[in-house]
Amino acid sequence: MKFGFFDDAKKEYVINSPKTPYPWINYLGNQGFFSLISNTAGGYCFYKDARLRRITRYRYNNVPLDMGGRYFYINDNGTIWNPGWSPVKTPLDFYECRHGMGYTVITGKKNDLKAEVTFFVPQNYDGEVQQVVLTNESKEAKSFSIFSIAEWCLWDAQDDCTNFQRNFSTGRVEIEGSTIYHVTEYRDRRNHYAFYTVNDTIDGYDTDRDSFLGSIYNGWDNPETVKADKPANSFADGWSPVASHYKKVTLAPGESKTLIYILGYAENPQDKKFAAEKPANLLTRETWVLNKEKAYAMIEKYNTPEKVAAGLEELRNTWNDLLSIFNVNTPDDKVNRMVNIWNQYQCMVTFNLSRSASYFESGIGRGMGFRDSNQDILGFVHQIPERARERLIDIASTQLSDGGCYHQYQPLTKKGNADIGGDFSDDPLWMILSVAAYIKETGDWGILDANVPFDDDPNGKHTMLEHLNVSFYHIVNNLGPHGLPLAMRADWNDCINLSCFSDTPGESFQTYTNPKFAAEGGYSKVAESAFVAALFTYTGPAFVGILEHLRKADEAAKAQAEIDKMKKNVMESAFDGDWFIRAYDANGEKMGSKECEEGKIFIEPQGFAVMSEIGKDVGADIKTLNSIDKYLNCEYGLVLNNPAFTKYYIQYGEISTYPGGYKENAGIFTHNNAWIICAEAYVGRGDKAFEDYSKIAPAFTEETSDIHKTEPYVYGQMIGGKDAKNFGQGKNSWLTGTAAWNMVAISQYILGVQPVFDGLKVDPSIPHEWDGFTAVRKFRGATFNITVKNPEHVCKGVKAMTVDGKAVEGNVIPVCESGTHEVEIVMG
Ligand code: BGC
Numbered sequence: 001m002k003f004g005f006f007d008d009a010k011k012e013y014v015i016n017s018p019k020t021p022y023p024w025i026n027y028l029g030n031q032g033f034f035s036l037i038s039n040t041a042g043g044y045c046f047y048k049d050a051r052l053r054r055i056t057r058y059r060y061n062n063v064p065l066d067m068g069g070r071y072f073y074i075n076d077n078g079t080i081w082n083p084g085w086s087p088v089k090t091p092l093d094f095y096e097c098r099h100g101m102g103y104t105v106i107t108g109k110k111n112d113l114k115a116e117v118t119f120f121v122p123q124n125y126d127g128e129v130q131q132v133v134l135t136n137e138s139k140e141a142k143s144f145s146i147f148s149i150a151e152w153c154l155w156d157a158q159d160d161c162t163n164f165q166r167n168f169s170t171g172r173v174e175i176e177g178s179t180i181y182h183v184t185e186y187r188d189r190r191n192h193y194a195f196y197t198v199n200d201t202i203d204g205y206d207t208d209r210d211s212f213l214g215s216i217y218n219g220w221d222n223p224e225t226v227k228a229d230k231p232a233n234s235f236a237d238g239w240s241p242v243a244s245h246y247k248k249v250t251l252a253p254g255e256s257k258t259l260i261y262i263l264g265y266a267e268n269p270q271d272k273k274f275a276a277e278k279p280a281n282l283l284t285r286e287t288w289v290l291n292k293e294k295a296y297a298m299i300e301k302y303n304t305p306e307k308v309a310a311g312l313e314e315l316r317n318t319w320n321d322l323l324s325i326f327n328v329n330t331p332d333d334k335v336n337r338m339v340n341i342w343n344q345y346q347c348m349v350t351f352n353l354s355r356s357a358s359y360f361e362s363g364i365g366r367g368m369g370f371r372d373s374n375q376d377i378l379g380f381v382h383q384i385p386e387r388a389r390e391r392l393i394d395i396a397s398t399q400l401s402d403g404g405c406y407h408q409y410q411p412l413t414k415k416g417n418a419d420i421g422g423d424f425s426d427d428p429l430w431m432i433l434s435v436a437a438y439i440k441e442t443g444d445w446g447i448l449d450a451n452v453p454f455d456d457d458p459n460g461k462h463t464m465l466e467h468l469n470v471s472f473y474h475i476v477n478n479l480g481p482h483g484l485p486l487a488m489r490a491d492w493n494d495c496i497n498l499s500c501f502s503d504t505p506g507e508s509f510q511t512y513t514n515p516k517f518a519a520e521g522g523y524s525k526v527a528e529s530a531f532v533a534a535l536f537t538y539t540g541p542a543f544v545g546i547l548e549h550l551r552k553a554d555e556a557a558k559a560q561a562e563i564d565k566m567k568k569n570v571m572e573s574a575f576d577g578d579w580f581i582r583a584y585d586a587n588g589e590k591m592g593s594k595e596c597e598e599g600k601i602f603i604e605p606q607g608f609a610v611m612s613e614i615g616k617d618v619g620a621d622i623k624t625l626n627s628i629d630k631y632l633n634c635e636y637g638l639v640l641n642n643p644a645f646t647k648y649y650i651q652y653g654e655i656s657t658y659p660g661g662y663k664e665n666a667g668i669f670t671h672n673n674a675w676i677i678c679a680e681a682y683v684g685r686g687d688k689a690f691e692d693y694s695k696i697a698p699a700f701t702e703e704t705s706d707i708h709k710t711e712p713y714v715y716g717q718m719i720g721g722k723d724a725k726n727f728g729q730g731k732n733s734w735l736t737g738t739a740a741w742n743m744v745a746i747s748q749y750i751l752g753v754q755p756v757f758d759g760l761k762v763d764p765s766i767p768h769e770w771d772g773f774t775a776v777r778k779f780r781g782a783t784f785n786i787t788v789k790n791p792e793h794v795c796k797g798v799k800a801m802t803v804d805g806k807a808v809e810g811n812v813i814p815v816c817e818s819g820t821h822e823v824e825i826v827m828g
C-alpha cells in the first residue's frame with residue numbers, strides 16, 4: 001500500500017494521506033539552522049547542535065505521536081482545522097504534503113478555503129521561513145482567523161526536559177509589534193535569542209502556553225483561544241513560553257492572501273547585547289532591552305512574496321547544482337530516483353547531522369561520531385569537497401597521537417566527548433578510507449600536508465599524513481593471539497561488547513568495560529575482531545597507494561607487508577570453511593562459526609574480506625557469498641547474523657539482549673547489506689548485487705509502505721529480519737551510514753563509476769538484462785557524458801572504452817581538468 005508518489009521532475013515525494021504509518025519527515029537547512037518537519041508539520045528546529053541550542057520544543061515518544069511542531073490553526077466560522085491535518089485532525093477536503101530538496105509544502109483545504117504553507121530554511125540564513133497562502137475558492141466572501149504557534153525550548157534540550165524545578169521559572173519574552181522574542185537566560189549568560197514574526201499587523205497574540213491552550217488539561221488539539229476565536233494576549237513569565245500570532249482575514253471570492261512567518265535565531269556580540277532605548281510599543285517586564293538589529297535585518301530579508309520566491313529559487317538552484325554532479329539514466333526508474341535525487345539528498349543530511357537528530361535520535365544522545373562522520377563523507381564528498389575537507393580536519397583533530405580516537409565529539413565545541421571515550425577498534429580505519437575518498441575525488445594531495453593537531457597534543461605540528469599513519473599502525477600495534485586486531489570495547493557493531501560481561505541493569509554496553517580487564521588496560525587482550533581484520537585489508541591498500549604516490553616506497557612496502565600478513569592470519573585463524581568467522585571472544589572461543597550454537601554466521605566481515613580477495617585462490621570469496629545468500633538472505637534483505645540469539649550471552653553483550661530479528665540481533669542492517677552488494681558487484685555477480693540492492697533501496701519499498709512503515713524515499717538503519725514478528729518493518733530512518741554506503745554501492749560498484757587516484761574508473765557490474773545506461777559525472781573540473789553499452793548482456797567486464805572518440809586502454813578515464821567529454825564503454 002502506498003501513501004503517496006514520487007514526483008521526479010520536481011524532486012519531491014508527495015504524500016497524499018496525513019495518516020502515514022509513521023511520521024514521514026524532511027530536513028530543512030544545510031548549514032547552521034536546521035529543522036525537522038513531518039508530513040503534518042510536527043518537528044523542531046535547532047542551531048548547529050540539537051542538544052545545546054534547541055530552539056523549539058518537541059516531546060519524543062509522546063502519545064499521540066508527533067505532537068508538537070509549528071502549527072497554523074484556522075477558525076472558519078467555528079470549523080477549526082490545520083492545513084497539515086494535525087493537531088486538530090478535522091477531516092480535510094484535500095491534503096497534500098510535498099517534501100522536496102530542503103523545503104516542504106503542506107496544503108490543506110476545508111470548506112472552499114485553501115491554505116498552502118511552504119516551509120524552508122534559505123541558504124545562509126538562520127531561520128525557517130513559513131509562507132502561508134490563503135485562498136478563498138468559494139463564491140462568497142469569507143471571514144476567518146488564523147493562529148500560529150511555536151513552543152520555545154529553553155535552549156539546552158536535555159535540561160529542558162528534565163530540570164523542571166528551575167526551568168518552570170526562567171522563561172522570558174519580549175513583544176514588539178508582530179514579533180515575539182524568546183530571551184530566556186539572555187540577560188545573564190547567553191548571547192543568543194530567537195524570534196517568531198509575521199509580515200503583517202496582528203489582531204492579538206499569546207506567549208504563555210497555558211494561556212494559549214486555556215487550561216493545563218488541554219492538548220494542542222483543542223486550544224481554548226482558537227475555539228473561542230479570541231487570543232488571550234498573554235505575556236509569559238516563567239512556565240512555558242510560546243509564540244502565537246492571531247490574525248483576522250477577509251477574502252473576496254477567488255482572492256488570496258499571503259502571510260510570511262519567520263522563526264529565526266540570532267547571536268549578539270557580548271558588547272552589543274542590549275539596546276540603549278526602550279521603544280514605546282515594546283512589551284517587556286525587564287529593565288533591559290534586547291538589541292534586535294540582527295532580527296530586524298533577517299525579517300527584512302524575507303518580508304515579501306517576491307523575496308520568498310527568490311529565496312526558494314536560490315535553494316532550488318543550489319540543489320540542482322549539487323545534484324548535477326552525478327546523474328544517471330538506467331532502465332530502472334527506481335534506481336534513477338534513488339541515485340539522482342534521494343540517496344544524494346540523504347547523504348547531505350547524514351553529513352550535516354551525523355546521528356544526532358531524527359525521529360529516532362533525540363538530538364541529546366549523540367554528537368558527531370568518528371566512524372559515522374568518516375563514512376558519511378564517502379557518499380557526500382563529490383557534492384561539496386571543501387566541506388568534506390573541513391570536516392576531515394575537524395574529525396582528525398579529535399584523534400590521539402597513538403592512533404586511538406574519541407568515538408564522538410560535539411559539533412559546537414569540536415572537542416572529543418570524554419563521557420564516551422575511545423577504544424573502538426574500527427574507528428581509525430574509516431579515517432583512511434574517507435581521506436582517500438577525498439583525494440580520489442579531488443586530486444587534492446595537499447590535504448596530506450595540512451596541519452592537523454592531535455587531541456593530546458593540541459599545539460603540536462602534525463600533518464594529516466601522520467594521522468593516516470597512526471591510524472594504520474594503531475591496528476598493527478594492537479593484535480591479539482591469532483594476529484587479528486583486538487576487538488577492544490567494540491568494533492563497527494557497537495552491540496558486540498566482548499569486554500563488557502555486564503550483569504547489572506543500567507550499565508551502558510557502550511561505555512562499560514568489566515573491571516576484570518582493568519589490569520590489561522581496560523579491555524580483553526584475547527578478544528579479536530575478524531571484521532576489523534577484513535576492514536584493515538580492504539582499507540590498507542588506499543594507504544599504500546598514498547605512500548606510493550608520495551614516492552615513499554619503503555614505507556609502502558612495509559605497510560603492504562602488514563596487509564599481506566593480516567590476510568594470512570585471517571585465512572589461518574578466521575576462515576571457517578564456507579565463510580569468515582566474526583571474532584574470538586574474551587574466552588578465546590570463536591564467535592560466528594559453524595561451531596557456535598547460535599549466531600553461526602555474521603554479515604560484517606564477509607564483504608570486506610571478499611573485496612580484499614582473502615583466500616580467493618581457494619575460492620573463499622564465492623563460497624562466502626553463497627553462504628550469505630543461503631543463510632542471511634530473506635524477502636526484505638540480508639539479516640546481520642543467523643541463527644538469531646535466543647539467550648543472553650554475557651560474553652557477547654548487547655547483541656544478545658535484542659529479541660531475534662531486531663537491531664544487531666539478526667535485524668536487516670541496511671548499512672552492512674551495502675558491503676555485500678559491493679562484494680557481489682566486485683566479483684562480477686551483477687544480478688545478485690542488484691537483487692540485494694533492490695530489496696533495501698527505499699524506492700523499492702514504496703508499494704509495501706504499510707509493512708515497511710518508514711519513509712519510502714530514505715534509508716533507515718534497520719528492517720525487521722526474518723525472526724522478527726514485524727518482519728519487513730523499517731526503523732531508525734534518515735541518520736544512518738547506510739545512506740553513504742548504498743550511494744557507494746550503487747554508484748561505484750553496481751554502476752561502477754568510481755573515482756580512483758589517477759582518474760575516473762568505469763567498471764559496471766549490472767543486471768545482465770540491462771542494455772546499458774548513461775551517466776553524467778562532473779569530476780575534477782571536467783564533465784563526462786558516459787554511455788555504457790551492454791550488447792552481449794553480461795553482468796561485468798569492459799571490452800572497449802573511447803574518450804572523445806579515441807580508444808583508451810583499460811577502463812580508467814584520465815583526468816581532463818575542463819570541458820565536456822564523451823565517453824563510450826562497451827561491456828563484454
Ligand atoms: C545501538 C547501536 C548504536 C549504539 C550507540 C546501541 O544501542 O543498538 O545501533 O550504534 O547504541 O549509540
Ligand code: NOJ
Pocket residue numbers: 355369371372491492493494495664
Ligand atoms: C549505529 C551507529 O551509529 C554505528 O556507529 C554503528 O556502527 C551501528 N549502529 C552498528 O551497531
